[in-house]
Amino acid sequence: MEASTEYEFAPLRIPPGTSRSAAATMLSLQSDLGGWELARLQLHPDGTRKVILRRRSRLSYLPGPVI
Template identity: 45%
Template structure:
């Protein structure tokens, strides 16, 4: 399997429910899944999401 990754930071000003909504929308509409989420002591979150790369075999 090959995956493409998307990494981003979420500020501490965002509530847990708004971050959950953001990740749910990305999963539902973009095909992303949560790969890793790390929360730092100052409240920032580092998010890594991934999705499968689908290759279409060409036949001529």
């Protein structure tokens, strides 16, 4: 298991009313353009999605998440 200091994390909130396919597309773009991967996703009863993205620290020259 790798140490968590090798990763940087970015919390995101996807508002309620965002379709599942739109949320998947947003996260896919973050992955392709910024080197982020999904670390955790929580779906709340009101429809809000709380997302934690992570990427290796050595990729910090790439842009941050944009949502």
